[in-house]
Amino acid sequence: MKYTGIALAGAVLLIFALFTAGCAEQAKAVQTGTQETIKITDGFGRTVEVTVPPQKVICSNVGSLRYLVYLQAQDKVVAVDSIEKKVNQNDARGYALANPQFMSLPLFGEYRGKDDPEKIIAIAPDLIFKSSFSNTPAATNKENLDELQRKTKIPVVGFSIGGLRTESEKNELCLAFNLMGSIMGKDERAKEVIEYINATIEDLEKRTKDIPEASRRSVYIGGVALAGPHGLLSTEPAYPPFEWVNAKNIATQFGTEHADIAKEYITATDPEYIFVDLSTIQDTSGGSAIDQLKNDPAFKGLTAAKNGNVYGVLPYNWYATNIENMLADAYFIGKIVYPDQFADIDPVQKAEEITAFFDGMPLMDQYQKNFDDLVFKQISL
Structure with missing residues (x-):
């Protein structure tokens, strides 16, 4: 050249x-x-x-x-x-x-x-x-x-x-x-x-932009990594996948940087859906987001936990932000909270397409192996 x-x-x-x-x-x-x-x-x-x-x-x-x-x-x-x-x-x-x-x-x-x-x-x-x-x-x-x-x-x-x-x-x-x-x-x-x-963000946004405010689902992402694994209180107030699919992030008021929020805030706002950043499973001491959801009485009483609306997503941060994971997560989240708007999407197939574009090969099989087959799955509590 x-x-x-x-x-x-x-x-x-x-x-x-x-x-x-x-x-x-x-x-x-x-x-x-x-x-x-x-x-x-x-x-x-x-x-x-x-x-x-x-x-x-x-x-x-x-x-x-x-x-x-x-x-x-x-x-x-x-x-x-x-x-x-x-x-x-x-x-x-x-x-x-x-x-x-x-x-x-x-x-x-x-x-x-x-x-x-x-x-x-x-x-x-x-x-x-x-x-x-x-x-x-x-x-x-x-x-x-x-x-x-x-x-x-x-x-x-x-x-x-x-x-x-x-x-x-x-x-x-x-x-x-x-x-x-x-x-x-x-x-x-x-x-x-x-x-x-x-183009990917535009596709996500146009699918959900006409959903009335009153019909938009309340959501939360917990277990987000920052220089290592964290528990449920670790979140992203400006988590892009929620923004792209027009879901209501309960942590929005905490700004645009990573934040650790109070347990009482999560229980008070009681989101309809909880998504767990699977980087949290690196914590094997009992402090992972999944362990907390299973064992903390306050979290066990959350609407999302009682209704089975807790799901695993690909890690957002890992030696900085994984852009491909973020885009793939957005399609899965959209499919869960707004199934009609994402009726044509197979989240796993979409993730394969996205990882192949960015990294040169589809990676979902390896991701499932690395994260206990919890990627884009309902987490049993």
Whole structure:
């Protein structure tokens, strides 16, 4: 692929309704003398000179390797951080399950961005992608990225991983895909990923947008992971699947970030449906969301528990957000709470389609194995 006149990394945003125009000016790639050398403005305003297309890359910190897999550029990965070398029987990271070869690659550092410059120098990648959470201060990111580049003398391109909860997160997600795509020669794939997300959300929303407010079901997601497994009180107040299918999330009032809410609030609001993020089953001490629903008298009295309306869904977070899981979960949730609007949908088949698009292969058989055959199933209490 020739890199003459590489397009603005965010310009593709203009044709997709999902992402706002703010991304269009956030990342620039311009020719600087040869077809292979460009200057890129990364997600934190840093100008980085890189050789394109890079043949050897590493992806540091949460989400960055996931995004490279989404862009179908995993063949350029030459080393991984420590989380990619751990065997976890409850793994929910589709990108890793679809690429077991990552486990045999050299180690460049510990997970969550704890890089080892000496190891990186020995591996000698052409480029380092390094991500961060959206709420990390830009100044901190710039300092860390500059320091890693200074120590390794290897170009470091940084960005926030973004997400789908807020417009700001959507902008960052757009930037990440387009920035990585423009560098890796995967511009078209980046457009395709954005378009697929957009079309999927539009399909979910149009199925349920005409449901009267009085007929919208009350729902709750519990057991959401954050740096490890959590119990029923751990939730996402802006859980996107609920937003997309127009269900009433009882935790909405707690903002847009992950939250742990009071047990009394759950019992007082008494949702009609409870969905359990199956990352919770990693807690084998009796503190999982399922254990709590089975054993806590207050939770056993919930309407959802008494009516059999408790269901397992794919984990939302696992080394950052699993976008494919989120989209697949939304179809299952829609099928449960609004069966008429999703009469044509087989949630398992839809999940196979979605994981194949993002990760290169259908993954539901592996997910069922990893999560005790509870994915998209009613949980017996």
